[in-house]
Amino acid sequence: MIPVELYIGLAAVIFAIGLFGFMTQRNGVRMLMCVELMLNSANINLVAFSSYHGNLTGQVFTLYVIALAAAEAAIGFAILMSIFRMKDMIDLDKINVLRW
Amino acid sequence: MAIGDYAFLIPLLPALAFVLTFFLGKKLPNGGAIIPIVAIATSFVISLLITLGLLQNPEQVINQSVSWFAMLNLGILVDPLAAVMLTMVSFVSLLIHIYSTGYMSHDRAQYRYFAETSLFTASMLSLIISDNILQLFISWELVGLCSYLLIGFWYQKPAAASAAKKAFLTTRIGDVMFLAGIVVLFADLFRLYNGAIPDGIFILKFDEIFSQIPQLAAMSTPVLGFQVNHLTLITLLFFGGAVGKSGQFPLHVWLPDAMEGPTTVSALIHAATMVTAGVYLVARTFPMFIAAPDSLMVVAYLGAFTAIFAATMGIVMNDLKRVLAYSTISQLGYMMLGLGVGAAIGAEAVGISIFHLINHAFFKALLFLCAGSVIHAVGTHDMRQLGGVAKVMPITAATMIIAALALAGIGIPGTSIGFSGFISKDAIIEAAYLFGENGGGWFPYVLSIAAALLTSIYIFRLIFMTFFGKPRTAYGGHESPASMTIPLSILALFALAFGALTTERFNKFVSETFVNNFVHMDIPGLAELGGYHLAAHAGHEPLIILWLPVIVGVAGLLIAYLVYGMRIVNMDKLVSRNNPVYKLLYNRYYQNAILTNFLSIKVVYEGLAFAGRAVDRGFDWIVDWIGNISLDAGDALRQFQTGVVQNYAMIVITGVSLLVILIAVVREVL
Numbered sequence: 001m002i003p004v005e006l007y008i009g010l011a012a013v014i015f016a017i018g019l020f021g022f023m024t025q026r027n028g029v030r031m032l033m034c035v036e037l038m039l040n041s042a043n044i045n046l047v048a049f050s051s052y053h054g055n056l057t058g059q060v061f062t063l064y065v066i067a068l069a070a071a072e073a074a075i076g077f078a079i080l081m082s083i084f085r086m087k088d089m090i091d092l093d094k095i096n097v098l099r100w
Numbered sequence: 101m102a103i104g105d106y107a108f109l110i111p112l113l114p115a116l117a118f119v120l121t122f123f124l125g126k127k128l129p130n131g132g133a134i135i136p137i138v139a140i141a142t143s144f145v146i147s148l149l150i151t152l153g154l155l156q157n158p159e160q161v162i163n164q165s166v167s168w169f170a171m172l173n174l175g176i177l178v179d180p181l182a183a184v185m186l187t188m189v190s191f192v193s194l195l196i197h198i199y200s201t202g203y204m205s206h207d208r209a210q211y212r213y214f215a216e217t218s219l220f221t222a223s224m225l226s227l228i229i230s231d232n233i234l235q236l237f238i239s240w241e242l243v244g245l246c247s248y249l250l251i252g253f254w255y256q257k258p259a260a261a262s263a264a265k266k267a268f269l270t271t272r273i274g275d276v277m278f279l280a281g282i283v284v285l286f287a288d289l290f291r292l293y294n295g296a297i298p299d300g301i302f303i304l305k306f307d308e309i310f311s312q313i314p315q316l317a318a319m320s321t322p323v324l325g326f327q328v329n330h331l332t333l334i335t336l337l338f339f340g341g342a343v344g345k346s347g348q349f350p351l352h353v354w355l356p357d358a359m360e361g362p363t364t365v366s367a368l369i370h371a372a373t374m375v376t377a378g379v380y381l382v383a384r385t386f387p388m389f390i391a392a393p394d395s396l397m398v399v400a401y402l403g404a405f406t407a408i409f410a411a412t413m414g415i416v417m418n419d420l421k422r423v424l425a426y427s428t429i430s431q432l433g434y435m436m437l438g439l440g441v442g443a444a445i446g447a448e449a450v451g452i453s454i455f456h457l458i459n460h461a462f463f464k465a466l467l468f469l470c471a472g473s474v475i476h477a478v479g480t481h482d483m484r485q486l487g488g489v490a491k492v493m494p495i496t497a498a499t500m501i502i503a504a505l506a507l508a509g510i511g512i513p514g515t516s517i518g519f520s521g522f523i524s525k526d527a528i529i530e531a532a533y534l535f536g537e538n539g540g541g542w543f544p545y546v547l548s549i550a551a552a553l554l555t556s557i558y559i560f561r562l563i564f565m566t567f568f569g570k571p572r573t574a575y576g577g578h579e580s581p582a583s584m585t586i587p588l589s590i591l592a593l594f595a596l597a598f599g600a601l602t603t604e605r606f607n608k609f610v611s612e613t614f615v616n617n618f619v620h621m622d623i624p625g626l627a628e629l630g631g632y633h634l635a636a637h638a639g640h641e642p643l644i645i646l647w648l649p650v651i652v653g654v655a656g657l658l659i660a661y662l663v664y665g666m667r668i669v670n671m672d673k674l675v676s677r678n679n680p681v682y683k684l685l686y687n688r689y690y691q692n693a694i695l696t697n698f699l700s701i702k703v704v705y706e707g708l709a710f711a712g713r714a715v716d717r718g719f720d721w722i723v724d725w726i727g728n729i730s731l732d733a734g735d736a737l738r739q740f741q742t743g744v745v746q747n748y749a750m751i752v753i754t755g756v757s758l759l760v761i762l763i764a765v766v767r768e769v770l
Contacts, residue, residue, distance in 0.1 A: 019749075019753070022746070022749055023746050023749060023750065024746075031745065092744075092745055093743075093744055095743075096743045099741065099742075099743040
């Protein structure tokens with residue numbers, strides 16, 4: 001049996017990658033992917049603890065998170081698609097028409 | 101069923117006629133004039149039957165009340181005073197409506213005219229028939245509204261629109277005083293009951309108010325070092341309302357301007373409705389007035405002053421209708437004087453004053469309708485352009501001369517032979533003499549005699565200038581149609597004979613309203629409360645006093661004849677801008693300059709403008725301040741909104757990290 005610490009370590013690594021990507025990238029699609037990474041690192045944690053404690057709550061919860069993430073990604077990509085059609089780019093720094 | 105059970109229909113039928121005419125009148129011939137005529141005719145018949153019944157049996161006062169809410173009620177009261185007023189109003193109004201079918205036949209908005217006059221009549225009838233002061237006030241306001249609508253009937257004319265506004269606003273000053281009087285009265289009555297009013301007692305009903313008069317007279321409040329008697333305060337506030345409605349000095353200014361409406365409306369306002377409402381109010385609450393110290397003095401002096409003040413202006417007016425307007429103000433002054441001299445003669449004052457009111461209604465309606473007939477035929481109301489109209493319009497001229505004789509008060513004293521105006525005006529002047537003899541001061545008597553002379557001069561000046569001599573301009577003209585001359589003839593008959601036929605009986609009938617009927621008032625007892633000394637009885641004045649009013653009346657006629665008929669004096673010298681007296685009179689004592697230019701423009705408008713500007717600036721500053729604060733705060737705070745998503749994420753992460761560290765530290769410490 002793989003010790004639970006390894007799962008946590010993996011999740012921490014993936015979360016850090018996601019966070020780093022989110023902070024450094026300006027491309028909307030990449031940022032969205034990084035958000036997905038962070039979400040899924042949390043999922044790994046949930047499943048790991050679920051199996052460690054021997055109850056299914058964490059796994060059920062993960063299913064919900066996956067469904068929500070799918071919905072969020074669908075909406076996010078739809079917005080990015082329409083931005084791309086209007087401006088021919090998805091650099092989120094340059095989307096600033098409503099800024100002061 | 102007795103006829104009294106239908107009394108509620110008297111105001112209700114014209115009110116229904118208003119609704120019907122307003123919605124259906126356009127589709128009917130003559131603007132649906134037939135609806136109000138039938139309705140008012142029915143009201144007249146009911147009123148007449150009730151009056152006749154009351155004459156037979158004065159105890160059969162009709163008083164029906166229903167609870168409205170709390171301690172207030174709605175109801176009708178037909179006692180002799182109300183009955184004669186109802187009969188007169190519905191009768192004169194009926195004749196004016198019939199006359200109007202001829203007079204207004206060229207107007208396109210006839211249906212609106214008939215609807216509004218019908219509502220006017222309904223409001224006035226409901227005012228008269230009210231058995232409580234609040235309902236009276238509601239009708240009072242309705243009358244005011246209708247006068248506004250009717251004076252401004254030709255609203256396309258700027259003069260008519262502004263006259264309507266003036267009438268409404270001027271009478272509103274009086275209305276506010278009347279309302280204040282009701283509020284004070286209500287508060288006092290409420291206090292008398294200690295706030296616990298038993299079921300079934302409606303405190304604003306007239307009999308209820310009258311039964312509390314001694315208690316009310318005992319209440320007083322110190323104001324600026326004077327003890328103000330509550331009853332005096334209430335009655336003077338009521339009188340303030342009457343001053344506005346009945347065109348007494350200084351709130352008379354709206355009445356001459358009210359001539360901008362159709363002439364029939366002037367007749368309706370000046371004869372049957374509206375202006376008589378004020379006199380009626382004082383007559384209706386007469387027991388309160390007589391128990392209130394000083395109130396009747398104010399009424400008598402102001403009435404006498406108004407009588408002469410308006411008469412002097414009537415003498416120099418060149419507009420047919422304006423002469424009559426000032427004449428109305430002057431005659432209303434007589435009626436107020438008639439009530440005021442109740443200080444000397446008690447409840448009889450109500451009798452003579454209402455008698456004059458009724459006679460005046462007949463001859464003044466007649467004068468106005470005759471003037472309308474002339475204007476309708478000739479197309480001008482400037483007397484300087486008329487002259488010799490009698491040849492063209494014999495019926496109109498004859499009826500108008502009868503009305504003029506009635507107004508001037510020609511008759512034989514000591515008998516009941518004379519025109520209707522003579523009988524009643526004479527009674528008032530004699531009462532004014534008694535008033536002077538009993539220590540009330542001679543001022544009202546002297547003024548009323550002088551006003552009688554002026555009255556005779558101005559009305560015969562009008563007659564001679566309009567009907568006799570040679571035409572001064574070429575005008576067409578023809579006698580008016582029968583729908584106009586028949587009402588004229590009927591009214592002339594009344595102006596001629598009504599006074600002579602009814603005098604004794606009428607005065608007794610109306611005067612006893614407060615003595616035998618309805619409520620059993622002890623008028624001499626109340627007069628003692630008010631500090632008035634009632635004279636024993638009229639009838640033993642010196643002969644000269646009896647004859648003087650007639651002598652001045654005839655003298656006025658002769659002066660007018662010599663000056664305007666024979667032209668023995670060259671008036672051009674007198675009637676010029678260089679004559680200061682003429683100038684003063686013609687400019688109506690500069691009231692317009694004082695009231696409009698000074699009071700309303702300088703004081704009211706500029707005062708309001710100044711206050712408005714100050715308030716405006718204050719609010720401006722506050723609003724600007726709030727706006728600037730918000731803007732500055734926004735400027736500072738929006739620096740956070742960089743629009744770079746990473747910055748937001750950074751803040752979130754920093755925040756979470758700090759939270760984690762904080763929790764760790766706290767755990768370590770604890």
